[in-house]
Amino acid sequence: MTSPLSPTATTIVTFRELVRRLTGSSADSEELPVNTTSKLFLKAFPHGGLTGPRWSPYTNQGTAGMRNLESDTPVQTPPTTAMETPRPIVVRDVWQDNLEQEFSEIARALHHHRFVALDTEFPGHVFPAPCRNHSKLSPAENYLSMKRNVDATKIIQLGLALCDANGDSCLVWQFNFRDFNKETDLFNPDSITLLERQGIDFQKNREMGINSVDFARLIVNSGLLRNPTITWATFHGAYDFGYSIKILIGRELPFDLMKFMGLVVHFFGYRVFDIKNMIRMCDGLYGGLEKVAKALGVDRVAGSCHQAGSDSLLTLHTIMKLKNVRFFGKFLIEFQLVLYGLEVDRTRLLTAPKFPKIIYVMHPGNCCLSIPYCLQPIKCGPRVFQGSYGGYYV
Known part of the structure; x- marks a missing residue:
């Protein structure tokens, strides 16, 4: 049997009924001593109501629903509202017919979303590097290998993920290009098979995809480029910036690595970070994007791997977690403008006119x-x- 003073008792009683239960007498017929109210208060609230939770004998919801002891009328308190469930993140697919509309949305989002992650999907490496281990090649050799592949192939997808300074309010766009033609263009068969398995429809891309010339025109006018307030993030981003710059300049990449990095600065600014380079300073973090994200406890919350939109979102979540967990919430300047495998003398870029x-x-x-x-x-x-x-x- 539940005590009338038990926090699990939810039956609402009047003050006089409570007096009758506590004193064992009839509150309607007997005169109460002057100090009865004080004794009842101390019996119900042994700490004098000054410490601990303010429990009421009339409800198990704290002070909500308490009655006015003088008028026997319940005190009306506003109902508690449950926390709103965060809305799921949706990857917005962009085609030729909604390209201008989506860039208008991006331009509006930039007022509060200043962190951008970039990812691309392309037909793979058609010219293998002289050595599979990038660390054994010089930055110039890595760049020439990347340039050769980027110049010979065409982009398939580009993903952009945006968030605010706290890593919240993420927005994701996936741009599907029509440039690549499976029937006539160079590609790595293993890479194309993998992309098809992950859901990329090359025929749909050819019919409904984006013209890269239109993409270049709109991204220049969107406010994303040449914007010093934006921080860019990639994972092993040499190819991501390579294809992006190829689209922007409408021609092959320059032969010189420093000129390429000058283009990176020209279009994307100085606040460019590569997670693959940053984890060199972190014990226990190595491997690809999925492995690093898993080690940091970051889950893929939208889309599937090897799709540009989903990978850009995972890149964004990973760098925000890496920043907070390993670098005290700061982006260290020593990682700025250093792309993995394309390391150059940053002082020449930072001090160049x-x-x-x-x-x-x-x-x-x-x-x-x-x-x-x-x-x-x-x-x-x-x-x-x-x-x-x-x-x-x-």
């Missing part, structure tokens, strides 16, 4: 892009006209 001259390249489709004048191709056309702002039009 801005490119004094700019070339404005007119893509088909009236897309005007600016690239450093020093990267002018050997054959750039019969005439080069100086622009009104110190640039050069090709």
